[in-house]
Amino acid sequence: MNFDFSEDQEILRGEARKFLEARCPLALVRGVLEDEGRSHDATLWQGLVDQGWTALTLPEEHGGLGMSRTDLCVLAEELGRVLAPVPFASTVYFLAEAIMLAGSDIQREKLPAIASGECIGCLAIDEGAGEPSRKKVEARVQNGLLSGIKQPVIDGLCATDALVWARDESETPRLFLASLVHEGVRRVAIDSLDPSRGIARLEFSGVPVQPIGGPELLDRLLDGAAVLLAFEQIGGADRALEQAVAFAKERSAFGREIGSYQAIKHKLADAYVHNQIARSNAYYGIWALDADSDELPHAAAAARVSACQAMWYAARESIQTHGGIGFTWEADQHLFYRRALHLNMAIGSPRMWRDRLFAALEMHDGDSN
Amino acid sequence: MDFSDTPAEAEFRTRAQQFLDAHRDDLPSLAGSEEERLERQRKWQAIKAKHGFACITWDREWGGAGGTAMEAVIFREEEARRGVPDAFFGIGLGLCIPTIIRYASKEQKQQLVAPAIRGEQIWCQLFSEPAAGSDLAGVRAKAVREGDEWVLSGQKVWTSGAHYSDFGLVIARSDPDQPRHKGLTTFFVKMDAPGIEVRPIHQMSGGMEFNEVFFNDVRVPDDQRLGDAGEGWKVAIYALMNERVQGGKQRGISAAETIALARRTPAGDATLADDGAFRGAFADWYIRTRGVQLTRYRTLTAMSRGQTPGPEASIGKLVTAFELQEMSRLLVEAQGLYGLVDDSELSMLRAEVHHDLLHAPGIRIAGGTDEILRNIIAERVLGLPKGPQPEKGKPFTLTK
Incomplete structure (x- = not known):
């Protein structure tokens, strides 16, 4: 049994801490918090991308570094320390993970865009108050087109791609992958208790989506x-x-x-x-x-x-x-x-x-x- | 980060399992009177010593197996899985004998260490006094030098197992004109020495595991002094440091037993296991008790890398004692009026939970109260300043 990080992981931590102390002071977090026009810090985000952090766990054949999730959690802790105002969790823990776990060959072609930072993810499950219910979902997909309202969605303002929980044609709730760069998508900013991590309402009317997985x-x-x-x-x-x-x-x-x-x-x-x-x-x-x-x-x-x-x-x-x-x-x-x-x-x-x-x-x- | 056994650990585990299975009939249990249990544990200890499974981490020189801390944990895990209690020898082997190895003469070590490992001789620790509990430096028992001997007088209290112990480690004030932490001296004593009187304490839980020990002009040869005269505080701290590493063991019934019990307990129209409030309380209990267990694995990892365990090792008892108390209360109360039934024939799980509930207040006090442990974390780990110390530097005779 070895219940701690390896030496290499401690080196990774040291580098991450140095980088974030320089690039993400609390004044930068406050900057996003106080600026209604921004839901994240784009410069910091680009900095993380340049460090290869969005590519860390992606497979090498898709432009990634092929490192483990234990390596990733070292970065997670450091990002948490500085309250980094970036869509890292939405993109890396959700979008990239979903595609790596269940994505089709075509969907996997998105991975290099995650590595290069062009692609930002978000998870759109909730539709209103209360804990997300698997059953009471109203958003639905018909003929491959998604309609409905999802709110609140963390990083919904800056995301390019969403994982959306919606009913399929047989009324079964499933997870779909949707590109948000589409005319049928309307995004509305919502005030949050933590404006340094922006949230949005996403309104979908006839947006093309692809199924990616079920409740598992x-x-x-x-x-x-x-x-x-x-x-x-x-x-x-x-x-x-x-x-x-x-x-x-x-x-x-x-x-x-x-x-x-x-x-x-x-x-x-x-x-x-x-x-x-x-x-x-x-x-x-x-x-x-x-x-x-x-x-x-x-x-x-x-x-x-x-x-x-x-x-x-x-x-x-x-x-x-x-x-x-x-x-x-x-x-x-x-x-x-x-x-x-x-x-x-x-x-x-x-x-x-x-x-x-x-x-x-x-x-x-x-x-x- | 790897939670599975390494090949070497797996091999050791197999060896431990084979040993335990081969001695299935010798394994002690919690059944029977104290005397009967002690007898079986002594036999078991001797068998372990013979096969190198007692004091696994100790040097071979002292009858140990020269093994790793992880091996000791694996062996204990396998023992516990077979219902073997961890009893009688913890204070001697965990605290007194390491102090003997560090401070006693070569001849004394040769006489004392091996019999303790084999379970033939049992040790107790005589530190606390009626006026010196959390504040151990307030010790009043006197040690007066007379030629080649010391004369000890005074009262000790909360001494576990004094009634069946052969030896004790005792701290006493040898120079009351010195400040509190100076002027203390530590000795080991034979518990059958003339003038030592052991009286059991009747605990609130009904048990009598602890004692008061009176020293009525007990004569102790100077060669039973451990460390220099006036340096007793250092010796006592050395002994207690060994205790800390042990703290935070699993107490009370397991998570699986708790869930199964909740499933059997009617609540509302369903069972306790369906009740949201209970599920929430269980989760909070689980993360904390499981968290302490996992924290021990972090400590062990540090030790196996040759590092000193980090300060996280100090949180164990602070968490487990309180959690044991509250989960026991919750489970007993959830039985409704029947929860009052404290009878090993009639109560759930042979009244084990009832027993834990009455025992828990003592665990929160013994070996450092919750409050003292919080002070230790705040001062030694977080580096917060000490409070005022009005007695600092003053001769003991002038303090309150």
Whole structure:
């Protein structure tokens, strides 16, 4: 057993951290947050593409680097640390994964465009309030043409291609691949709790689509993304905690540093425990993902539930530790708070994933008995 | 990142399985009185020692197998899978004997180490006192030098297994004019020495695993002193550091047992396993207990790479004790009024969950309270400043 990253992966981490510290300061995240006209940072996105990050896990014959998902999760954690305002998850964890797992030969021709950054993905499942339901989907495909409304869609404003959950002609919900560069597509920006990661309403009227998979593919994509997003959340949670610790060492009240009071110590110790627990669950998740283990459904759910808790707790208590200054617009703490909420809802709520965890474990234990 | 056994680990696991299966009839269980269990565990310990499965990570020089930490974990996993409890020898082999190996004379080591590994001699740890629990440096038991001997007097408390122990590791104040952390000296004592009196403590859980130990002018030869006079704090910390690595073992019933139990428990029109609130609480419990287990694997990986385990190793007991308490409460309460039935014949899972529920408060206190563990994480891991230390540098006699 070897339950940690390899030396090469630590080198990859070091390079990624250096690159992102230089190219993605929190001021850049704030820039997207405060600019209603932008849903992501195009310069940073191009920078990641130039580093080969969108090509990392793609097969070499399609212009990729053929590296593993464990290598990818190293980047995910670093992107999470800096709250990178880019459509990386939508493009790499969803679009690229879907095509690699289930794409036809023609669909696989899109992969080089993902590697080169021309192609940006998005996942369009939801249609309204409540957790995405497999059954209550209204969007439908007839004669290969998609009509309906999907909202909210993360990265729906900048995406070129969408994975859309819609009914086929026999009324069965399936996943379709749609090019968004089409006159039948209308995109409307929607205000988000985290404007540094823009969301949109996508209105489809007669847009040509191709089927790519069924509920199994969707589940597999969600499980994989749950693990990779968990690493983003852990990156964000660690950084939020670091900021709180630094402030607690510096700020004095009643004649001593606030970090010397047990009320603050215990709160931050709990945040540390959440982060470590989340990291361990995420390591197991990435192992299960890379090893294609039958434990992936519960390993992924555990990684996600744990990471959702960790980043939320760290972001929430970082503001509390900072006191009044932490509640101002100018302080950076709300960027973490907003991103924690974005990530908690990005692929179904923590409630839904707790339920999935129970169901997956019951299924797995039932099978092995 | 690879969760499967390496070829060497797989080979060791097979060897361990073959050994355990060959000795199927010798495996101890939780059944019977304490005396009966102790007898079976002693026999089992001797068999393990003979075949190189006791103290797997220790040097061969001391009767170990010179194996890796991972091998020790694999062996323990396989033992636990066969229902073998981890009992009686943990304090001696986990904490006292490593301290003996580090601080005692060559002759003493030759006399003491091997019998402890074989389960013939059992050790206890005599650190806590009525006025020195979380704040161990408040120790008041006295050690007064008289010629080649020391005279120990005072009271120790919360000593697990003192009633069946042959030896004890004890810390006492040898110079009260020094500041708190100085002026302490550590010894090992024979538990049958004249003047040692062991009285069981009746715990809230009904059990009596702990004791008060009174020292009434107990004479201890100077050659049983470990480390220099006045350096006892360092020796005690060395002993406790060994304890930390052990912490955070799996406690309570497994996830699979919990799910199966929930499936059998009626709730509303269906079962507890269909209840959203329970499924959510289960998930939160699962990620934390499973997370601690997985964190141990990270620690082991660091050790197998020759690195010092990172600070993440310190979170184990803080998480598992609390989670055990709350999940036990949830499962017992979900039985409705019948949850009150605490009877190994009538209650679910032979009343194991009821037992855990009454035991959990003690686990949250023993070996570092939740609060002290949080302080340790905050100060040593996160680097937050210590609170005021009004007693720092003052002679012990002038402190509260």
